[in-house]
Amino acid sequence: MSPRFHAPYPGWDILDKWESPSFNDITRAVLRRRLTEVHARRFFTPAEWLAVQALCDVVMPQNDNPRPVPLADWIDAALHEGRSSGTRHADMPSPRDAWRQGIAALEAEAQARGADGFANLERDAQNAMLRDVDDGKVSTEHWHGLPPQRFFRNLVLAEIVAVYYAHPTGQSEIGYGGPASPRGYVRMQPNRADSWEAPPGDWPDEDTP
C-alpha cells in the first residue's frame, strides 16, 4: 500500500471547459449549485459533527486539495433533505437513524480504545479502528441492530465517494472528461484523447507488486 497519493493528471480541471460546448445550460446550473450552495449543518448535532468530519477526513484525506470538497456538509444536507436511494435493508434502520446510531457507535468504539472520541484518535488508530469496524470486530453494545460492515460500506463509504466523485475536484483528479453535452467525444481508441480531454496521465507510484 502506498502511503502517499500522486495525482496522475496535475493541472487538469474540468471546470476550464465551463464555456465550451462540453457544457450545456442545465449542467452549468447544477454545478453552480454544487460549488456554491453549501448549507450550514442542519442534521447532525455539534458533538456528532466533529466525528462526522473526522470520519470524512480519514476516508477521503484531502490535505493536498487546494479546494477540499465539503463532504460532511453534503452528507448532512442529504440526510436533512431525506434523500433516499430506493433501498432499505431489512436489517438496517432508516438512513437517518443508522447514521445517528453509527456515529454513536464509532464514538463508543473510540472511547473503548482510550480516546475521548473518534476525532481525537491518532490517524493510525483511526485507520485501524475503521478496518476493524469493516471486519465486524467491534466491542460495544452500540452496534446492536446495525451491521457494522453494512453501515461502513453502504452508508459511510458509498455516500462519501458519491459526493467526492460527483464534485469537479474529484473528477478532475482522476482525469475524467467531465460534462460532455452537447459535445461528446471523437477519439475512441486506446491512448488517444480529444483535445478537450486530459492530456496523457502519469502514474509514478503504480508499480507496487
Next chain:
Amino acid sequence: MSHAHRPRAIDGQAPDVFSRDDTVPMRQFADTDEVDFAIVGTGCGGGVLAAKLAEAGFSVVAFDAGAFWRPLSDFASDEREQEKLYWLDPRISDGADPLEFGSNNSGRSVGGSSVHFQMVALRFRPEWFAARSRLGYAIDWPVDWREMWRYYDEVERACAISGPLTYPWGPDRGRYPYRAHEVNAAGQVLARGAEALGVDWAPTPLATVSAPRGKSPPCVYRGMCKIGCSTNAKQSVLVTYIPRALDAGAEIRDLAMVTRIATDRQGRATGVEYHRDGQSRFQKARNVVCAGYSIETPRLLLNSANARQPTGLANSSDTVGRYLMVHLNDAIWSVMDDEIRWYKGPPSMACCEHWNYIDDHPDKDFDGGYAFMSQGPLPTDYARTLVTNSGVFGHELRRKMALYNRMAGLKMVGETMPCADNRVTLAEETDAFGVPRAHVTYAHDDNDRRMRRHARAFMAQMLEAAGGRDLLETSSTAHLMGGCRMGADPETSVTDSDGRTWDVPNLWVCDGSLMPTGGGVNPSMTIMANAARIADRIKTLCASGTSERAHG
C-alpha cells in the same frame, strides 16, 4: 428548470421530447370516460402497448408515477442530479442476499427504465423459451420462440438498433437496422481477450443510432447513457413509442401514481385510483393493464385486494409477487497498460455470449447461461462498486480511483433460477400515499453460486489474456424479471400467454414481471417484443369478440 414537480402533459398538450420547451397536441380523456385501456406504467412494456393499442384505434390512458422529461433541456451531465430518473422511494430489502433497487434496476419516468438503460439490445436464445422441455431446467414460456423472434424484428426496427452485420451466436437474424458503432477502447479489451482465448465476440447491438434518424442525431459517445441521454441519440421508449402513442391519440398522464385497481361486485376491474398534482382521482376503464415492472406490478395487485380476492387481485394461484428473478452481475476489473478512458461511448460496446450457447461442456457445471460485456462506469458508479465490495478507504482509495482511466472491466449478465420464495410482499410501513411499501425477499441458490464462480474465472482469464493485471472481483445483481409470471397453468401462473390474468378477465399484465425465466441476456428487448406481441393478441381477441372493447 431541472425538476418537474408539476405534471407537464396537461391542457391537451404533452412535452415535445425533441424540443427544449415545446409541446405537441395530446388527446385527453375525462376521469368519467370509460376508456378502453388504462395502462399503469409507460416503460418497455407499457409504452409499447400504449402505442400499438392507440394505433389500433383503442382509447388509451397511460399513467406514470415519473416525470415527462425533455432530454435536451432536462438532462445534466451529472450523476447526482440525474438520480431524478430512478425510483428512489424505499423498498424493504430482505433475505439472505438482499437486492439493491433505485439506480441499480428501477426507473421512474415516462419511458420507464429505458430512459436510463444502457441500450444493450440482445435476444433470448430460442431454446430458453422452452427451458424445461429442451434444456431441462426451470419452466417453459407459453409462447413459441419463432413468434417471439418475429417480434424482436419488429421492436429492433422500431428502436433502430445498431448492430453487427453478422451475429456470431444463434440462428440467423436479419441485418440490424443501423450499422454497428466503432468499438471503443474498453470494448477492444474484451475483443482482444476473446481472440486470445479463441472464443467469439461481437460489437454489442445497441439502442442508440449510428446515423441520423428523424429528429435523433447520431450518438456522440458522451458515455452518460445510464444517467439519461441528453442528445436523444438513445432510442428509449420516451423518444420512440411515446411519441407514436401520442400521435395515435393516447393520453399520457405523467406524475400520476396509481395506488389501487378498483373492482365491481362481479370481481371485474372498473378503473384505477390515482394521485396527481395533489389530488386523489379515479379513472374509469374497460380494461386495466399493470406495467409497473417486477416490484410495482405485484405491489399494486397485492394492494388491490378486495372481499372476493382477499390475498390480492388475480392471486388465486398465490403466485403474485413470486418467482422474482435478477441477473447475476458480477464483474472483474483490471488495470491496463493503456489509457482506456472507458467513460467514452456507450458503456458496453463489446459482448460475448459464448456461454449462453453451450450446453455440454466438461467445465459447465450450472443450468442456464450468461453473457458478459465490456464496461464503462461513470466515476461515482465505479467508486461505489469499489468501496462496497472491498471496503477500501483513505489514500489507498484515492490511488485506486486515480487508475480510473487505465481500468477495464467485464461484467456478466447471468441467468438465475425462478424460485417461489424470492418474492414481493407488502410491508407494514406505508408510503406518502398510504400504500404499503414493497417488501422484497431474495436469496441465491447453488446454481447461481456455481455460475458466478464459473463466470468470474472465465472473465478473469479473458482479462488477463488481454493484458490486464491487479484483478479485482466484485459482486452484484442487475435487472428484475418475473413477479407476475405468465404460463400455461392457472395454478402456477398469474396470466395466460396473452398477459390476461386468469382470475380477472379485463385485467392484464404487460411488463418484465411476466417473464417466466430470465435468460442470460439483458431483458428490455424481450419485454418489448412480448409487449408488441400482446398488443397484437389483444387486437385479435377484440376482433373476435372475446375481449372488452368500446366502439371508437
